[in-house]
Amino acid sequence: MNARKTLHSDIQHHAEDHHRAFDVAIKMSYQSMLQLATFISQQEEWNQILLTGKKALEQTGNSNKIKAMQARQALLNKLQPAWEKMNQAFQVRQLHYHLAPDNMSFLRVHKPDLFGDKMEHLQCAVVDTNAERRPQFGFETGKIYSGLKGVAPIWAKDPESQQKVYVGAVEVGTSFDQMLPVLANNFDFDAAVFLSKPYLEARMQKEYLQARFNRYPDAPYYLEASSTTTKITQQVFNQITINQSFNAPEAHVVQNGQKFLSSAYFPLYDYQGSKKADSTPAGFILIWSDVSDMVLAFRSTFAMNILYGILGFIIIELCLIWALRKEHQLVKAEHSATIDSLTGLFNRRYYDMIFQRELSRIERTKEPLSLIICDIDKFKNFNDFYGHTAGDDCLKRVAQTLEQQAKRSCDVVARYGGEEFAIILPSTDLEAAVIIAENMREAVFGLNMTMDQPLEKHPLTVSLGVACSHNLEPGVSLFELADQHLYSAKSAGRNRTQSD
Known part of the structure; x- marks a missing residue:
């Protein structure tokens, strides 16, 4: 019985290792798409052409329509060589420009004849990028097909006003069809992506849905992509039972001819679903590998x-x-x-290391880097009045609240010292950083922690100073500017956010 349990444990660990490998592969795909989108978004010559087209579409008349068409064709001509190279080197399937603020399609490099449509309910990553003006990535299904995408905001210098203006977003995407065979060639397992029928019917146009999945019209799940043949995938799928959560409690051994296969599955969330804790998965990932040697060795x-x-x-x-x-x-x-032992946030040492690394990075990439310095107002009074135990609890609650507002994995919230916190926001301009800082201030205020004294009663609040690398004066460091703004917020009455 111990030997049998060991076999089952080995098979389970085998499946878990493959699950982790798949997660790493999909994150690398997202990173690659986002890096390509970011690179394209920083090409000023292309951005100027896009700005010209955007301005033309904002005006009425046939001449402006012609200008927009000319700008679209000029942009396509510029992008065509780069598009072919991206197809070959990175398995990119789509390159798509969207104009702000209405998220209208300006140019699909992969399908240049299709433009002018708006898909705000399907292209949520594009909508969020244009709304927040920050890069986004994730898996989404559109009217025609599904894809793994990275979306980057586009800015351009207006030749008329000589001001930097926001133009729109560029989307770069690949597909599981292109990702899974590469994954199978590098690891010893196969994988398939299944999407649920309700999920696809709510997003994909009926004719494309029927054309792609007409072999199994009554199936509750549709095979989106597989690293091997459909026949083998279907044989594995038919031997397992899928639960409603799309999360297998453990791996199972199934047979395919003379082979024994370890199979497991786990949920797949799209871009919107990944942002909500209680969301319904878009489908599931099925992974399997040959464990015949393990099973036969156990028997012999x-x-x-x-x-x-x-x-x-x-x-x-x-x-x-x-x-x-x-x-x-x-x-x-x-x-x-x-880690800071009291609050659970990153400590000053880790902050210094990451901050220096980000400063070095933006020297190369020229991306914006924002910094928020946050200080708890009159914390010494709170600490003296309630005692150190209550003060420590206060620091923990404020730290947790700040961390909840920094939602991206690349954002760093650290305890800088005492009651002071520092928040590093890579690839974030000043406007977006101020919004985040205000959300932090309001969230702390919403904790309703008050200090009662004989002569006064006031809520616990925080003051925040915000600075961005793109708004620095010569000779002033990013930290110095954020600290100056914090001091200004304190001097102006506390419980406020101060920036340029």
């Missing part, structure tokens, strides 16, 4: 396993205890080196 050596079991158990347990203790020590040391 079962008797020998019993003989070695007792001795092996003792040796392995001792090794595991030693290894776990070592790992625990390493994890504890790493945690102490980067």
Whole structure:
């Protein structure tokens, strides 16, 4: 029985390793698409052409329509060589320009004859990019097909006003059809993507839905892509039971001819679903791998396993205890080196390292980097009145509230010292950073923590200073400017956000 449990455990770990590998692969795909989109968004010559087309569309008359068409063709001509190279090197399937603020399609490089449509309910990553003016990425399904995409905001210098203006967003996308075979070639497992019928019917045009999935019109799930043949995928799929959460409690062994396959599945969330904790998955990822050697070895050596079991158990347990203790020590040391023990935020040491790294990065990329310095107003009075225990609890609650408002994985919230916090916001301009800072201030105010004294009662608040690398004066550092704004916020009465 121990040998059988070991086999099941090995198969489960096998599936979990493959799950992690798939997660890494999809994150790398998102990163690649976002990097390409960011690169394209920084090409000033292309941006000027897009701005010309946008201005023409904002005016009425046939001459302006002609100008818009000319700008679209000029942009297509500029992009065509780069598009062919991206197809070959990065398996890019779509390159799409959208104009702000109405998210209208200006140019599909992959389908240049289709433009002028608006898909605000389907292209949520584009809508959010134009609304927040920050890069976004995720999986989405449109009217025609699904894709993994990165979206970057586009700015251009207006030749008339000589001011930098926001133009729109560029979307770069690939597909699971292109990603899964590459994944299978580099790892020892196959994978398939299934999308639920209600999810697709709510998004995809009926004729495209029928044309792509007409082989299984009554199936509750549609096969979007697979790393191998449809026949093998269907044989694996038919031997498992999919639950409503699209999350397999454990891996199972199924048979395909003479082979034994370890199969597991886990939910797939689209761009909107990944932002909501209680959202319904778009479908699921099915992964499987050949474990015939493991199963056959178990069967052929079962008797020998019993003989070695007792001795092996003792040796392995001792090794595991030693290894776990070592790992625990390493994890504890790493945690102490980067995490503030009271609030659970990153500490000053980690902040300094990340801040210097981001400063070096923006020197190369010229992207905006914003910094928020936050300080709890009159915290010393609060601490003196309620005591250090209540003060510590206050710091924890404020830290948790600030961290909840910094929603991107690349945002860093750190305890700078005492009651002061620092928030690093990569690829974020001043306007977006001020919005985040205001959300933080209102969220802390909403905690309704008050200090009662004989002569006064006031809520606990924070003051925030915001600065952006694109708004620096010569000789002034980003931290100095944010700290100056914090001081100004304090001097102006506290409980406020101060920026340029």
